[in-house]
Amino acid sequence: MLLSETAASIKNMEIRGAGRIARAAVEALADYAGSLDTSDPDTFRMEMRKAADILTGTRPTAVSLPNAVRYVMRALDSFESVEAARDEVLRRAAEFVDHSEHAIEQIAAIGARxxxxxxxxxxxxxxxxxxxxxxxxxxxxxxxxxxxxxxxxxxxxxxxxxxxxxxxxxxxxxxxxxxxxxxxxxxxxxxxxxxxxxxxxxxxxxxxxxxxxxxxxxxxxxxxxxxxxxxxxxxxxxxxxxxxxxxxxxxxxxxxxxxxxxxxxxxxxxxxxxxxxxxxxxxxxxxxxxxxxxxxxxxxxxxxxxxxx
Ligand code: RUB
The missing domain is CATH 3.40.50.10470 (Translation initiation factor eif-2b; domain 2)
Incomplete structure (x- = not known):
């Protein structure tokens, strides 16, 4: 499962560097949301929180990790159905990855000046x-x-x-x-x-x-x-x-x-x-x-x- 593989890879530093860690974590979170076979909102929320805790518990210093996970988990603040929450988790995760990659390009352009x-x-x-x-x-x-x-x-x-x-x-x-x-x-x-x-x-x-x-x-x-x-x-x-x-x-x-x-x-x-x-x-x-x-x-x-x- 991508969640446990990603958590292990962040911990043993196969995935490392604050930006890469954050992107890998939200991708694992999205994958996990997609794999959860439940239509019960409470179960979905609880399982997602557990997954978020596993990911944020891997390395304590890079703030990009909890910041990214929190951004995706805001999908669960209020939702109408598990399906809608799942879609929002996936949307937010993709948005974070996109923003992160784009941010590095913008930083490169500004820093090079x-x-x-x-x-x-x-x-x-x-x-x-x-x-x-x-x-x-x-x-x-x-x-x-x-x-x-x-x-x-x-x-x-x-x-x-x-x-x-x-x-x-x-x-x-x-x-x-x-x-x-x-x-x-x-x-x-x-x-x-x-x-x-x-x-x-x-x-x-x-x-x-x-x-x-x-x-x-x-x-x-x-x-x-x-x-x-x-x-x-x-x-x-x-x-x-x-x-x-x-x-x-x-x-x-x-x-x-x-x-x-x-x-x-x-x-x-x-x-x-x-x-x-x-x-x-x-x-x-x-x-x-x-x-x-x-x-x-x-x-x-x-x-x-x-x-x-
Ligand atoms: C990596 C490190 C990097 C920052 C920024 O430490 O200190 O300088 O994470 O990296 P580690 P980036 O190898 O222990 O993860 O700009 O790639 O986010």
């Missing part, structure tokens, strides 16, 4: 939104070079350098700890986001905060490329974004760790970059300074404090 001919860029992890901007700048004929990090422990940098290589972009592949060494050669850092808080802080792959800190020290601009569904409404209430901590064996094989009883291996997957280290957030609605994150949540996504209580 901030990349100049001759720029040396640095990116971290594997973000389709950030890569979209880089690929678009290259497509426009701008002569660019990229530093891409390795991204311990899961090595998402390898996916990034393959994409850059396939596009024919000059790329330097570096270990994460070489960021400070090379940052003086870099004109612009461009990364994606898993979540953006109301105060403009950006949650992204572990190591992003160190890169932004180095960039700040050398006055190198930092751009975050993120669809508006990565903004986290509940942070208006001061709620913190949960940082996923994955299995220690991703960092050190279990048999090695077992020989070191006084050592605890820690494996946080994301970190938080404060707004003051970020120059611009490029969304599909336009580029904003991080301080305007609240405006996106309130005016564009339409969240009010009273809806969130």
């Amino acid at each position: 901030h990349i100049s001919d001759g720029d040396v860029l640095m990116t971290h992890c594997n973000s389709e939104a950030a890569l979209g901007c880089i690929l678009e700048a290259h497509r426009q004929g701008k002569d660019i070079e990229v530093y891409a990090t390795e991204v311990r422990p899961r090595g998402q940098g390898l996916i990034t350098i393959r994409t850059l290589n396939d596009a024919g972009i000059r790329t330097n592949y570096i270990v994460d700890s070489a960021v400070r060494y090379f940052i003086n050669d870099v004109d612009l850092v461009i990364v994606g986001a898993d979540a953006i808080a109301v105060n403009g802080a950006v949650v992204n792959k572990i190591g992003t905060a160190q890169i932004a800190h180095s960039a700040n020290e050398t006055r190198t601009n930092v751009i975050v490329a993120a669809e508006t569904y990565k903004f986290a409404p509940r942070t208006i209430l001061g709620e913190l974004i949960e940082i996923e901590e994955r299995d220690p064996s991703e960092v050190l094989p279990r048999e090695e760790a077992e020989k070191l009883p006084f050592v605890r291996v820690r494996n946080p997957t994301f970190d938080v970059t404060p707004a003051e280290y970020i120059d611009l957030i490029v969304t599909e609605q336009g580029a904003i300074p991080p301080e305007l994150a609240y405006t996106v949540i309130k005016d564009y996504l339409g969240w009010k404090i009273e809806d969130l209580r």
Whole structure:
């Protein structure tokens, strides 16, 4: 069944990256709605809620996931028949996927304007939104070079350098700890986001905060490329974004760790970059300074404090 397969693939990171996770989740939700053999509204609602919980419980940090699932589940707020609710789930899921794919194209077009001919860029992890901007700048004929990090422990940098290589972009592949060494050669850092808080802080792959800190020290601009569904409404209430901590064996094989009883291996997957280290957030609605994150949540996504209580 697509629901359990998708949930497992998100958990084990076969499906990864905040945008891809969100699209896969709504597609699984739509598939599940289509497979439910009931005409009883209560059963339909209950089963759909269970499915939504399974999907949102897979990875805790990427806010795109609950935002996307909630968008589709609004089909169940009020409905006349199971058939109508099912159609609305399918319609909303397709609409989300379409919006998401279109958003990445818009971000690429807007982000590429901030990349100049001759720029040396640095990116971290594997973000389709950030890569979209880089690929678009290259497509426009701008002569660019990229530093891409390795991204311990899961090595998402390898996916990034393959994409850059396939596009024919000059790329330097570096270990994460070489960021400070090379940052003086870099004109612009461009990364994606898993979540953006109301105060403009950006949650992204572990190591992003160190890169932004180095960039700040050398006055190198930092751009975050993120669809508006990565903004986290509940942070208006001061709620913190949960940082996923994955299995220690991703960092050190279990048999090695077992020989070191006084050592605890820690494996946080994301970190938080404060707004003051970020120059611009490029969304599909336009580029904003991080301080305007609240405006996106309130005016564009339409969240009010009273809806969130
Ligand atoms: C992925 C990661 C990406 C963001 C944005 O982490 O941190 O930078 O999710 O990606 P993981 P996108 O590999 O642990 O999922 O722009 O593709 O949504």
